[in-house]
Amino acid sequence: MWGDAWRRLRKNRVAMLCLALVALFTLMAVYGELVYRYHDFKDITPSYQKTHLDLAFQPPSSKHWMGTDGLGRDVMSRLVQGVTIAYKVGIITSLIAIPIGVFFGCIAGFFGGKVDDFVVWLYSTFASMPGLLFILAIAMVVGKGLLGIYLGIGLTTWVGICRLVRGEVIKHKSQTYVQAAQALGLGSGRIIFKHILPNISHVIIVTFTLRFPAAVGTEVFLSFLGIGVQDQPSWGLMINSARMRLWQGMWWEMTFVTLAVFLLVLAFNLLGDALRDALDPRLND
Amino acid sequence: MFKYILKRTFQMVPTVIGVILLTFVLFNVVGGDLAAIAMGKKVSLQSLETFDEQRGLNKPLFFGTRSKSRACEDQDFSDGAGRWRGYSNAVYSAEAGTLTLQPGAEIDPLAFELKAEDEFVWTVTYKGAGTLAGQALSSNDWKTEKILFQGSEEGGFSTADVPLEIRSVKFRRVVKNPFDSQLLFYVKQLARGDMGYSESQRQPVAQLLKDGVLPSLSLTVPIFFIGIILSVSLSLVCAFFRDTFVDRFLVTFSVALMSINYLVYIVAGQYFLAYKNGLFPVWGYESMRYLALPVIIGVISGLGSNIRFYRTIMLDEMYKDYVRTAFAKGVSKPRVLFVHVLKNAMIPIITNVVIAIPFLYTGSLLLESFFGIPGLGYLGINAILSSDIDVVRALVLIGAMLFVVSNLLTDICYAAADPRVKLK
Amino acid sequence: MIDSKNIIEVKDLRVHFGHGDDRVRAVDGISFSIAHGETLALVGESGSGKSISALSLTKLAPRQATYAGGQILFNNSNMLKLSDRELRKIRGSQISYIFQEPMVSFNPVFTIGWQIEEALKLHRKDLDRKAEIGRLLDLVHLPDRLAAAYPHQMSGGQLQRCMIAMALACSPELLVADEPTTALDVTVQREILNLLKELSEKVGLSTLMITHNLGIVSDLADRVCVMRKGRIVEEGATRQVLDDPQHKYTKHLMAAVPRLKPSAAKKTSPEEIDDEMKRWMPR
Numbered sequence: 001m002w003g004d005a006w007r008r009l010r011k012n013r014v015a016m017l018c019l020a021l022v023a024l025f026t027l028m029a030v031y032g033e034l035v036y037r038y039h040d041f042k043d044i045t046p047s048y049q050k051t052h053l054d055l056a057f058q059p060p061s062s063k064h065w066m067g068t069d070g071l072g073r074d075v076m077s078r079l080v081q082g083v084t085i086a087y088k089v090g091i092i093t094s095l096i097a098i099p100i101g102v103f104f105g106c107i108a109g110f111f112g113g114k115v116d117d118f119v120v121w122l123y124s125t126f127a128s129m130p131g132l133l134f135i136l137a138i139a140m141v142v143g144k145g146l147l148g149i150y151l152g153i154g155l156t157t158w159v160g161i162c163r164l165v166r167g168e169v170i171k172h173k174s175q176t177y178v179q180a181a182q183a184l185g186l187g188s189g190r191i192i193f194k195h196i197l198p199n200i201s202h203v204i205i206v207t208f209t210l211r212f213p214a215a216v217g218t219e220v221f222l223s224f225l226g227i228g229v230q231d232q233p234s235w236g237l238m239i240n241s242a243r244m245r246l247w248q249g250m251w252w253e254m255t256f257v258t259l260a261v262f263l264l265v266l267a268f269n270l271l272g273d274a275l276r277d278a279l280d281p282r283l284n285d
Numbered sequence: 286m287f288k289y290i291l292k293r294t295f296q297m298v299p300t301v302i303g304v305i306l307l308t309f310v311l312f313n314v315v316g317g318d319l320a321a322i323a324m325g326k327k328v329s330l331q332s333l334e335t336f337d338e339q340r341g342l343n344k345p346l347f348f349g350t351r352s353k354s355r356a357c358e359d360q361d362f363s364d365g366a367g368r369w370r371g372y373s374n375a376v377y378s379a380e381a382g383t384l385t386l387q388p389g390a391e392i393d394p395l396a397f398e399l400k401a402e403d404e405f406v407w408t409v410t411y412k413g414a415g416t417l418a419g420q421a422l423s424s425n426d427w428k429t430e431k432i433l434f435q436g437s438e439e440g441g442f443s444t445a446d447v448p449l450e451i452r453s454v455k456f457r458r459v460v461k462n463p464f465d466s467q468l469l470f471y472v473k474q475l476a477r478g479d480m481g482y483s484e485s486q487r488q489p490v491a492q493l494l495k496d497g498v499l500p501s502l503s504l505t506v507p508i509f510f511i512g513i514i515l516s517v518s519l520s521l522v523c524a525f526f527r528d529t530f531v532d533r534f535l536v537t538f539s540v541a542l543m544s545i546n547y548l549v550y551i552v553a554g555q556y557f558l559a560y561k562n563g564l565f566p567v568w569g570y571e572s573m574r575y576l577a578l579p580v581i582i583g584v585i586s587g588l589g590s591n592i593r594f595y596r597t598i599m600l601d602e603m604y605k606d607y608v609r610t611a612f613a614k615g616v617s618k619p620r621v622l623f624v625h626v627l628k629n630a631m632i633p634i635i636t637n638v639v640i641a642i643p644f645l646y647t648g649s650l651l652l653e654s655f656f657g658i659p660g661l662g663y664l665g666i667n668a669i670l671s672s673d674i675d676v677v678r679a680l681v682l683i684g685a686m687l688f689v690v691s692n693l694l695t696d697i698c699y700a701a702a703d704p705r706v707k708l709k
Numbered sequence: 710m711i712d713s714k715n716i717i718e719v720k721d722l723r724v725h726f727g728h729g730d731d732r733v734r735a736v737d738g739i740s741f742s743i744a745h746g747e748t749l750a751l752v753g754e755s756g757s758g759k760s761i762s763a764l765s766l767t768k769l770a771p772r773q774a775t776y777a778g779g780q781i782l783f784n785n786s787n788m789l790k791l792s793d794r795e796l797r798k799i800r801g802s803q804i805s806y807i808f809q810e811p812m813v814s815f816n817p818v819f820t821i822g823w824q825i826e827e828a829l830k831l832h833r834k835d836l837d838r839k840a841e842i843g844r845l846l847d848l849v850h851l852p853d854r855l856a857a858a859y860p861h862q863m864s865g866g867q868l869q870r871c872m873i874a875m876a877l878a879c880s881p882e883l884l885v886a887d888e889p890t891t892a893l894d895v896t897v898q899r900e901i902l903n904l905l906k907e908l909s910e911k912v913g914l915s916t917l918m919i920t921h922n923l924g925i926v927s928d929l930a931d932r933v934c935v936m937r938k939g940r941i942v943e944e945g946a947t948r949q950v951l952d953d954p955q956h957k958y959t960k961h962l963m964a965a966v967p968r969l970k971p972s973a974a975k976k977t978s979p980e981e982i983d984d985e986m987k988r989w990m991p992r
């Protein structure tokens with residue numbers, strides 16, 4: 001299945017472009033994290049945090065490709081740090097949401113009956129919560145900072161995954177290979193995780209790719225409101241400060257940050273679509 | 286039909302209970318010290334206690350006979366002396382982990398006057414002799430004793446001519462009815478329709494909600510209807526011109542629209558359309574003109590994903606066998622699309638539309654706060670920023686309830702639109 | 710030019726899916742003709758291109774299909790060259806279809822009556838449509854009240870009758886029946902086939918009958934075309950093909966039907982076919 005999918009994906013030029021873009025962003029994220037760790041370890045203020053008031057508001061030049069912000073900090077290096085934060089949010093919220101969703105989806109689909117009733121009740125309760133407001137409320141209760149964002153997004157977005165996985169597991173449960181495994185007397189856990197899960201892993205991968213940009217978008221949003229990241233250069237914070245400057249004619253910070261957000265989200269969205277088409281050829285025309 | 290509605294209403298109950306429990310768990314259990322979140326750490330214990338009292342937060346969570354009081358925190362002196370360090374007649378020894386009250390000491394550790402009608406209980410581990418809340422303590426060995434007293438009585442320590450060593454103290458209020466818990470209080474409050482009291486605005490939440498509904502609706506209702514009409518028509522265009530340039534263009538366009546962050550729409554709209562070109566007012570809520578820009582932004586920001594969603598539905602329908610039958614009868618393509626396909630596609634479309642109704646009420650958080658529209662979204666953002674617990678909780682709860690109700694409505698519409706749904 | 714005894718002539722029709730290396734030649738140069746009042750059976754294994762050929766007659770093949778070549782002559786015009794408007798006039802009024810799965814071939818959200826009426830509205834103006842619907846339902850032995858029913862409220866057999874009523878609504882000259890009985894119960898199959906036979910005799914219909922079922926072929930068809938992989942491998946009068954198949958693929962097909970050996974020279978009675986079918990149709 002994977003070989004086939006890869007062959008189909010390779011033919012899709014847009015998807016390959018997006019994949020390249022995603023790879024580029026990933027590199028930036030890793031680089032940004034290394035820089036952050038290095039400075040954290042040495043306990044020195046990294047250059048992207050140092051203020052140079054005399055250098056404030058410089059338009060893009062050969063020295064500062066994307067100009068400087070109101071405190072004279074290089075926009076480009078802050079942008080790269082923003083990629084790191086976006087990735088952290090995308091990945092950690094997935095690490096919270098996907099296991100919860102997959103676990104509940106699997107047990108509900110596989111065991112049915114009371115277990116299923118309980119899981120359906122649980123996710124319909126969560127699904128009833130008003131999206132953004134609920135995330136904000138969780139972030140508020142947990143406290144400002146990245147942890148609030150991780151939990152807020154992670155604990156609200158498992159529902160969709162759970163629903164998808166449950167449906168898939170129900171579909172697979174009636175297939176012969178599962179029934180054969182049951183007839184052989186394999187334990188339920190083994191059947192679910194060794195036999196069914198690998199067969200639905202493509203659903204999980206596509207979900208990951210499509211929820212990643214959504215999580216990034218939400219983070220930008222929360223940080224913009226001042227509820228998320230506090231003292232690191234998150235894209236939301238950058239947009240917030242750049243918004244004020246825009247009115248004074250400093251267009252560069254705003255332009256480059258929004259462009260970065262747009263490209264990252266677009267690349268993941270298109271890649272997710274292409275992956276779904278490649279992995280699930282039934283959906284193709 | 287009536288029976289069906291009744292049955293579906295009944296099926297809503299578990300979800301409603303779930304929603305109430307979930308908000309309770311989020312705010313009361315996970316939230317921990319709500320008073321501190323709402324009012325900060327700098328206010329007096331007395332006002333924190335009042336905050337708790339008003340919201341039933343001084344009760345046990347689910348069930349219990351004792352509850353903590355802010356009048357005196359638990360202290361185990363092997364961990365430190367805490368607030369007890371300040372008393373002049375008390376000597377703290379970190380090695381022994383004890384606090385020794387010198388002879389003739391008179392210490393009242395209660396931070397504020399207790400309510401006279403309540404009963405309280407000290408649990409104290411001590412050695413030596415003295416009195417606590419009017420009762421004599423005396424023991425040569427370490428001993429733990431519970432001392433019950435009325436809130437109207439004196440509750441402090443005193444010693445005569447022998448010192449009293451204390452290892453740990455706990456102070457609890459006695460809960461007369463063990464079921465009188467935070468959960469019960471919350472449920473009762475909801476049953477009364479009481480939404481709580483906004484600490485930052487000094488007004489009942491219900492009043493704030495009432496004031497905010499109209500501005501919110503004036504923004505969201507146009508967004509809702511224009512959005513549906515636009516996205517359904519555009520998705521029909523996609524379906525009609527499937528696999529041509531038009532379709533491909535619209536699909537690409539929707540993905541691009543979807544990938545632009547909401548913030549960017551707002552910032553760009555405000556900057557270019559309102560500030561630079563002066564087409565619209567930038568900020569405020571005075572006349573219809575002030576709503577135009579936020580409505581446009583609201584519609585555009587939702588357009589991308591809606592077009593894609595409706596297009597998928599339409600195309601799914603176009604693969605069905607009945608479409609081939611219609612073509613084989615000689616029905617024209619527009620008629621197949623607008624009569625046969627659309628009527629079938631209406632079913633999932635209705636679902637999607639009705640489910641969006643709660644959004645009408647909650648308003649649009651960002652649009653409202655950016656354009657200064659005094660609706661519920663604006664209220665919500667401000668409440669979050671000022672940690673106004675009651676407001677946030679009320680908004681979350683109402684949003685969730687509306688969602689549950691719209692689910693019910695969806696099912697009813699479904700049953701009305703689709704002859705296949707059996708009303709049994 | 711079309712031979713005046715023929716209602717339709719298909720010449721070297723080619724229908725392809727996809728392009729380049731992935732191209733599937735679903736129909737790869739087939740030719741056949743149907744005379745007025747004649748029933749032609751198209752048989753062949755699954756995927757041999759029967760349905761695509763049938764749908765191509767009025768250019769109804771799925772939109773991914775390309776008509777790569779050939780001619781379909783009907784009323785002296787080449788169907789493949791007609792405009793959409795002209796095709797619409799022919800569809801349903803001169804050539805109509807009966808499909809394999811009656812359960813999904815009706816629009817679920819409209820009543821049967823509405824759907825039959827739509828066909829009437831399109832091709833036969835000025836007419837008491839209510840009465841006509843009643844007449845049509847009567848023709849297929851159904852009570853009028855079913856006109857108000859939705860597809861999901863009816864059985865497969867009833868729906869297939871409605872489908873026939875709808876197909877006959879505008880008195881077509883050619884009826885294309887794509888496996889009209891495959892999705893039905895054995896006993897219901899018999900009824901539908903009898904109905905079709907009765908009607909085609911009554912109205913003098915030409916029929917293209919697509920089927921897997923050699924029983925149906927020997928019962929209903931005047932001539933047979935055997936298709937395989939998009940080509941016609943054998944063609945001839947029914948009795949001749951069934952009694953003495955020439956092509957080894959036809960023999961193979963025959964062998965798959967144990968009791969209908971070519972030696973069964975006498976014409977089988979409907980009851981015998983009935984028995985046959987019960988034996989080898991999966992229940």
Ligand SMILES: Nc1ncnc2c1ncn2[C@@H]1O[C@H](COP(=O)(O)OP(=O)(O)OP(=O)(O)O)[C@@H](O)[C@H]1O
Binds near residue numbers: 733757759762771
């Ligand atoms: N939408 C499509 N896209 C691509 N190929 C198709 C499509 N529809 C049909 N085909 C191809 O056309 C060939 C002929 O299909 P067709 O439906 O005519 O078979 P059939 O003889 O009617 O089979 P059956 O007896 O199962 O109905 C198939 O082998 C299939 O590969």
Ligand SMILES: [Mg+2]
Binds near residue numbers: 759760761887
């Ligand atoms: Mg077929």
